[in-house]
Each structure stands twice: as C-alpha cells, then as structure tokens.
Amino acid sequence: MALILSPGGFPSDEEEIAVFESTAAELTGLTRPRMPEISMISPGLETHTSRTEPVRLDRQGSSDEGSTEKVKVYLRIRPLTEGEKAMGEEQGCVNIQNEETLMLKAPKDSQNMRTAERGISQSMHKFSFSKIFGPETTQQQFYEWTMKKMVKDVLQGENRLLYTYGVTNSGKTYTIQGVGREAGLLPRALVSVFRKLQGHLYGAMDMKPVMYQDVRQLNPGEVRAEEIHSLFAFVIIYLCFVTVWDSGIAGLSATSNIATQLEDSDSVCLEPDSLSHSGGDELEEGVQYSVWVSFYEIYNEFLYDLLEAPPSLQPRKRATLRLSDDKQGNPYVKDLTWIQVRSAEEAWRILRAGRRNQSFASTHLNQNSSRSHSIFSIRVLHIRPEADPGQALRISELTVCDLAGSERCKDQRNGERMKEANNINTSLHTLGRCIAALRHNQNNRSRPPQVVPFRDSKLTRVLQGFFCGRGSSSMVVNINPCASIYDETLQALKFSAIATQLVQGPCTKTRVAYILSLLREPALRSNDSTVMEEGDSVVEDSDGEDGDATMLDTEALLQAIDVLKREVQRQREERETLEANVREEVVSEMMEVISRMQNDFSETLETERALMEERCEDKINNLQKNLKKYYSQELEERDQEIEALTAALEKKKEAEPASILVPQADCEGPRRSQRLAVQPGELSRMRAELDQCRAELHAKTQGMVTPRLLKLQLTIPGPTGALTNAADRKLEEGQRRLRQLRHDLHRLGSNLQSGERACCRNTGGERLRQALTAADETLAKQDQILVELQNGLMLVKADLRRKAESLERIQAARPQLPPSGFSSSTATPASCKKRGHGPAAAPVNTENQPPEKRPFFQSLFHSRTPSRKCKTHSLEDTHVTPYSRILRSRQQSPPPSPVPTPRSLRGKY
Numbered sequence: 001m002a003l004i005l006s007p008g009g010f011p012s013d014e015e016e017i018a019v020f021e022s023t024a025a026e027l028t029g030l031t032r033p034r035m036p037e038i039s040m041i042s043p044g045l046e047t048h049t050s051r052t053e054p055v056r057l058d059r060q061g062s063s064d065e066g067s068t069e070k071v072k073v074y075l076r077i078r079p080l081t082e083g084e085k086a087m088g089e090e091q092g093c094v095n096i097q098n099e100e101t102l103m104l105k106a107p108k109d110s111q112n113m114r115t116a117e118r119g120i121s122q123s124m125h126k127f128s129f130s131k132i133f134g135p136e137t138t139q140q141q142f143y144e145w146t147m148k149k150m151v152k153d154v155l156q157g158e159n160r161l162l163y164t165y166g167v168t169n170s171g172k173t174y175t176i177q178g179v180g181r182e183a184g185l186l187p188r189a190l191v192s193v194f195r196k197l198q199g200h201l202y203g204a205m206d207m208k209p210v211m212y213q214d215v216r217q218l219n220p221g222e223v224r225a226e227e228i229h230s231l232f233a234f235v236i237i238y239l240c241f242v243t244v245w246d247s248g249i250a251g252l253s254a255t256s257n258i259a260t261q262l263e264d265s266d267s268v269c270l271e272p273d274s275l276s277h278s279g280g281d282e283l284e285e286g287v288q289y290s291v292w293v294s295f296y297e298i299y300n301e302f303l304y305d306l307l308e309a310p311p312s313l314q315p316r317k318r319a320t321l322r323l324s325d326d327k328q329g330n331p332y333v334k335d336l337t338w339i340q341v342r343s344a345e346e347a348w349r350i351l352r353a354g355r356r357n358q359s360f361a362s363t364h365l366n367q368n369s370s371r372s373h374s375i376f377s378i379r380v381l382h383i384r385p386e387a388d389p390g391q392a393l394r395i396s397e398l399t400v401c402d403l404a405g406s407e408r409c410k411d412q413r414n415g416e417r418m419k420e421a422n423n424i425n426t427s428l429h430t431l432g433r434c435i436a437a438l439r440h441n442q443n444n445r446s447r448p449p450q451v452v453p454f455r456d457s458k459l460t461r462v463l464q465g466f467f468c469g470r471g472s473s474s475m476v477v478n479i480n481p482c483a484s485i486y487d488e489t490l491q492a493l494k495f496s497a498i499a500t501q502l503v504q505g506p507c508t509k510t511r512v513a514y515i516l517s518l519l520r521e522p523a524l525r526s527n528d529s530t531v532m533e534e535g536d537s538v539v540e541d542s543d544g545e546d547g548d549a550t551m552l553d554t555e556a557l558l559q560a561i562d563v564l565k566r567e568v569q570r571q572r573e574e575r576e577t578l579e580a581n582v583r584e585e586v587v588s589e590m591m592e593v594i595s596r597m598q599n600d601f602s603e604t605l606e607t608e609r610a611l612m613e614e615r616c617e618d619k620i621n622n623l624q625k626n627l628k629k630y631y632s633q634e635l636e637e638r639d640q641e642i643e644a645l646t647a648a649l650e651k652k653k654e655a656e657p658a659s660i661l662v663p664q665a666d667c668e669g670p671r672r673s674q675r676l677a678v679q680p681g682e683l684s685r686m687r688a689e690l691d692q693c694r695a696e697l698h699a700k701t702q703g704m705v706t707p708r709l710l711k712l713q714l715t716i717p718g719p720t721g722a723l724t725n726a727a728d729r730k731l732e733e734g735q736r737r738l739r740q741l742r743h744d745l746h747r748l749g750s751n752l753q754s755g756e757r758a759c760c761r762n763t764g765g766e767r768l769r770q771a772l773t774a775a776d777e778t779l780a781k782q783d784q785i786l787v788e789l790q791n792g793l794m795l796v797k798a799d800l801r802r803k804a805e806s807l808e809r810i811q812a813a814r815p816q817l818p819p820s821g822f823s824s825s826t827a828t829p830a831s832c833k834k835r836g837h838g839p840a841a842a843p844v845n846t847e848n849q850p851p852e853k854r855p856f857f858q859s860l861f862h863s864r865t866p867s868r869k870c871k872t873h874s875l876e877d878t879h880v881t882p883y884s885r886i887l888r889s890r891q892q893s894p895p896p897s898p899v900p901t902p903r904s905l906r907g908k909y
C-alpha cells in the first residue's frame, strides 16, 4: 500500500477533478450495495427493576438537541516544534482564514502538488469546521469550547461521545489527556463532573452499569465481591504497581518502556483553579449520582480491557473481550470492567493505570505513538434513593475516544508496525464509510437507506449507538502543520469534511414525544376504545411534545406498548404494501425497459442485416464485373493469338508446296500449329524432338534399306546364310530402334495431349479434340497398314531365304563360277541392266519375286499415294510434315511391337 487509506473512501488526489471544498463533498458510492441493516437503537422505556434482571432505563434528551443539528467538528492545529522548524517543515501550507475556514496550500514536494502540476487535482483546498483552534490555543480554552457543555449534558442524562481523529503525531493524545500541567479534555471533564456532583454522590455500591446501557441491582454478595474487586484495583493503582502486560502482539520491551515514561513524565496536574467553578445548579432535585468508569482499547481488531486486575505478578497474555448484542440488538463489550469512582483523582489514577496497559510504540513520526484506539467511558447512574430506593432513574454516559493515528503503511519499517498501521487505517476507513452512509441517508430520506457498515470494524460497532440515537457525538480533528506530512493531513481533513455534514441522530426526547403523540392519535385508538379512554387521560396529563414518558403510570404505559405494537404492525404492513407496489412498479418499468431494449435491438439488427446484405451485394457485383472484365480480356487476347497463329499458318501453308502434304496432315496441320503456338516453349521443344525422331527414322530407314540391298547383292555370290543372318540382325536392330521411336512418339503424343488440353481450355477445345480424334483414327489406319507391311516383310524374308537356298544349290551345281561375281561392284552392267532396277536388284531375284510383292516392299519406304511416288527421297526428308513422318515411322515398326489401338489413343483425349 503506497498511501494511507482515505478514511472516508474519497478518491485519491489523482481522481480529484475540482477544487475540493469540504462542505460540498459528495459521498456517493461509499457503502456496499446490500439490504439495509437495522441499525437504529430503540431507547426502551422500562423503569421497573427487579433485583435479578438488568434494568433498561430511558435516556432523557436535553431541550436544545434537535434532529437537524449538525455534528460538531473541531479542528485543532498543533504548534511546530523547534526541531521541526529547523528542518524546514514550516512552509505555510496550513492557513486559518477565519474561525471556521481553513485553507490548505500544497507544498512543492507533496504528492498533491505533483498531481496539481499535472492538472489532475487542485493545489488549494478549503475546509469548513464548527470551529478552528490554532496552535496558540490553550487546553483550558479548548475544553471550554468543546467538552464543557458535553459534561453538562451528561449530568442531565444525555449520552455524549467525543473522539479525536488525525494523522499520527498530530496531538490527539495531547488533546485528550494532556501533558504535565497541560491537562487534556478528559482530566478536566473528570474534575468538572465531580465538582458538579459534589454533595450529590450516591454512596452505596448496590447498582452497577451492565451491558449496553442497563443497570444491575446487586445483591449483598455481589456488592461485597464488587467492593473487594474495586479495593484490589485501587490497591494496585495506589501502589503504582507497574504491570507489564504482554499483548501477545506488540512485544514487551516497547510497552514497558512507554509505561515507565508515562509514569515519569505524564503526570497531569488536576488543578482546581484551572477549571472555572460551576456548581450543580442544573442537577435534578433529590437525585443522587453514581459514577463508574471503564477503559479499554481496540488493538489490531481485538478488544482488551485496560483495567483488568492481574491475577498474578507474572506477565501473561492478555485476555480479549467479546462484543455482544443485547435483546434489542444493541452492541456492548461483554465482561468489561466497570469501577465505581468517587473523585476525579481516583478516576484519573485509574486512567493512568490503564494507560500502562495500552499499546504504545515508537514510530518514525512519534516516539510515543498510540497503536490502538483507546476508549474511556464515564457512566453516571441517576438515582432517587428516597422516592424509589434501589432503582435507577436513568443512566447517561460520556465516552472519550482517542483514535490511533493514521499513518502510511509504507513508512513502517517494522512488520508489526505495518500490521498495526494497516488495522488502524482499515478501522478508520470503516468509520469514514459509516459517517458517509449516515450522511447519505440523512440527505436522501425519500430514498431507501444505505447500509451503514457498523459491523465492518470493532471501532464502529462499539460507537454505533452514538450515531444512531443513543446520543450525540463531536469530533476533534488534530493536524500537524508539517509540510512533509501534508498529503496525509489533506486526507484526514477530507475525512472530517464528511462528518461536518452529518446531522445528529434523533434524540431520545423526540421518541418520547412520538410515543405520546401516538397515544393521542384518535385513528390509532379507534380500534381499541379502552385504550382510547385511558389514553385520553394520558393526553391530558402529558405536556405536548415536551412530555416525559416517565410521568405516565404503568397502565398507561402498558397501553402505550399495545398501541406501539399495533403501530409497528401497521407500519410493517404499510411497508410491505409499499414494497409490493414498488416491486410491481420496478418490474413493470423493467419490463418496459426490456421491451424497449428488445425493439431497439431488433431494429438495430435489421439495419445491420440490411447493411450487410447491401455490402455483400456490392461485393458480388464488383467481383462479377472484375471477373467478366478479366475473362473478356483473356478471351480477346486468346482470340488475337489464334487469329495471329491462323494467319501465320495460312501464310506458311501458302508458302509450302501442297503436294508433299498428306490430306490428313493438311487438314490437321494448321490446328496443330495453333496449339503449338499457344504453348510456344513446349511445342517448340516437341517440334525439336520430332525433328530428331524424323532424322533418326530417316537414318534407320536408310540403314534398313542398305542391308536389304546388300543382302540382295550378296545373296547371289556370297555365302547366303551368313549374309541373311547379318541382314536379320540389322533388321532386328532397326526394329528395336523403331520401337524406341514409337515409344518416343507415344510420349510426344502425351505431351501434345497436355499441351492441347491447356490449349483447349481457353480456345475452341472441342474442335481441336475432334481433329485429334480424327488424326488418331488415321494413325490407326496407318498402323493397320503397317501390320500388313510387316507381314509382307516376313514373306519377303522367307522368299529371300528360299532364293538364297536356290542360289546355293545353283552355286553347288556350278562350282567353277567365281563366288564374288555378284557381290563385286564391278559386276557387268549387262547383267545389271537386265534387271532394270539398278545394281541392287538381282535378275534372279526379280524373276523369282512375286509380282505383287514389289509395291509392298517399295511402300515401306515411300508414300502410298501413286501421284506422289514420283517425288524424290530428298523431298521426303525435307518437305513432308512431321505428322506424316511419324506415321511412316510407325508403319516401319515390326509386327511384334505393341501397336496402340485407336480406341486406346482416343481415350487419352
């Protein structure tokens, strides 16, 4: 935690947005949103006492306490010490403008100034108080203004609370207890009380305050025990027995040292002269007073009795006290020690003895810092011994609470101090929240009240009664004008600003008047004629609003109770009806709101949907437009390309001699060229491969022709068997190469197919596909022809073998003939001419060759078209189309090689 908790739950400086003026501080949102807690204290009216039951007494209010009177908040500024001045703490940050107004000006090194420089908060703050007391104010002056009237009120039967609040080392303890001859408020109040009660003290000890604010009639045994207890306590006090208590938390050494210091230095002088004499003129005639005191502290959210007598001399762990509620739900400290005192000195000594048990410690700001909230109470029993012996008329109380100083947790170097500071700040914070909630409820009476979080800390729980009608409270704010603790001082003043807005809780007198008015109400009495009649007499006896309930007789009071019960019942029913109506209204309003929200939501949804649809449509239209544009551009480009290719093809066609083109190739050429042009890279590669194939095919064809011719030449003169075998080998090799070529051709066909596919996607694919199918069919036909040619070849080979055999036989028959006669290149031209077909064709062969086989053999190497047979071989190599060349290469492939069927090829397309 970096900064001290703001007790009132105020926003930090960073959150401030305007000049802070205490009287205008708004305190909304400080309480938790839960159902209201019933915190009003019912005063009760019982006056009958029994000897065993606790007695509930009424608290009579004074005439000057109205329900609209603001809570008194006094500001006291302590003087700077010489040391502090020397350290430059005097920077004029605290300025008294007049008796009620204080101006704070942030010193340059303060957090407030830093935030002010950033424009987040203001550096000047104005606060209003009931009265401001400067550093020069004496203890006597301060008492006169603050406590004197409270003492008077208490003796008249009222309950009063005075508590000090401020940063540590700001002078709270000094104000309450004083130092040396500078007696504080409490010793002065004690002196004043006993002076006023001089001659009016009740001597017996048979009545004792118990619980919340009851009186217990003691039996003789209890009286004796009480006397022994008091005597024991006094013995301890008078012997100045220094009992060292171990709080179990704070540690021994600090406590014992402080106790010694108190004993040595903190001897407040109760000088009679210091108090202006005031007799007991205002006291009731015939009433005697019994004065009891108690002293306890709240340390780390535990309650410790500071007047508990030690059972042994050994230090021991202190017992904690419990908080309990009486039947009416009023909180009280259970088993708290109450000691009857007969003089101010006795009371003062008890206070001093209790202080030895209090938790003090040395902090960096205060060497003798109170680490707990200490609460000293004086209860006065008002007794009429003659008129009503053994009964207390009423009980009143003066409580003085010295709150522990708030301090920044981060300043604590010790872990225990840190824990203490945390608890102190938390309880002070809760006190601030309670005050804020009370103020909110007072300012907004028409609205349901906020929950006042009294139960959130022990401190607020024990002080709850003073804020809820048990009595009135006053607050003393102590500040230290040191510049170094300016930020903490500012927070303390903000907290006090809330209290200045608080109105005192309704006094008891108002309630009595209310009860009496109920008895006078004819409407209430109409249901019960008896009550009305008897109530009339009550009304006659009563003195309007100022009437005293104690003046009524028992019967009247019983009837009043009945009336009140009915009134309670009526109010309860009214409230239930009101609640039901409110709930109904809330529900209907909520339903309206929900339906309105639903409609709004549907409208919004509809609008959103329309908007989305519109956007989507726009997007689709844009997309369509773009696609259309893109594809039309693409098509245009393709068309242009096709046109260009067609033009180029036609041009080429015109340039090429038409005679060398096969019809199929003629019709297919341009289309294929178109495809090739579409895929220039791929098709040029294929074209190159085709050319290569063509070259190879040509070479093979030559290779095949040559062996055959050679064979024909050699069959006649040479050993025909060897030549035939060599020719066969060559033929087989040629066939193998042909197969390879066929395979290559097939691959090329696949490539062409993929190229065509790519081409067909964007161009007239269907037409191309049809053309290819037609080409395939042509290919198939050519294959068929090829097969036939293969068969023919086989026949030729067989014929050749036969011829070779006959040649051998002839040679065998004519051994004188030279064997090289036919094979020599110098063979007689006559013999050659006889054959009519060049040197390769032997006359025997020609004669033995079946006449129909020759065209077949020739067709193996030439076009089948008779009109083109006249074309030379050189033209075949240079001018035939690639497709016709491929076809021819297929025709030359041997029969065993797999021939692709038209069906299988078609399937590929």
Ligand SMILES: Nc1ncnc2c1ncn2[C@@H]1O[C@H](COP(=O)(O)OP(=O)(O)OP(=O)(O)O)[C@@H](O)[C@H]1O
Residues within 6 Å of the ligand: 077, 078, 079, 135, 166, 167, 168, 169, 170, 171, 172, 173, 174, 175, 179, 366, 368, 369, 370, 371, 403, 404, 405, 406, 478
């Ligand atoms: N009005 C004053 N005139 C002279 N001295 C004062 C005055 N107020 C306080 N002092 C001195 O200031 C010092 C701190 O005062 P005190 O112990 O009362 O502070 P405190 O607020 O009770 O601190 P803590 O909360 O830590 O207990 C003491 O030495 C006290 O004597």
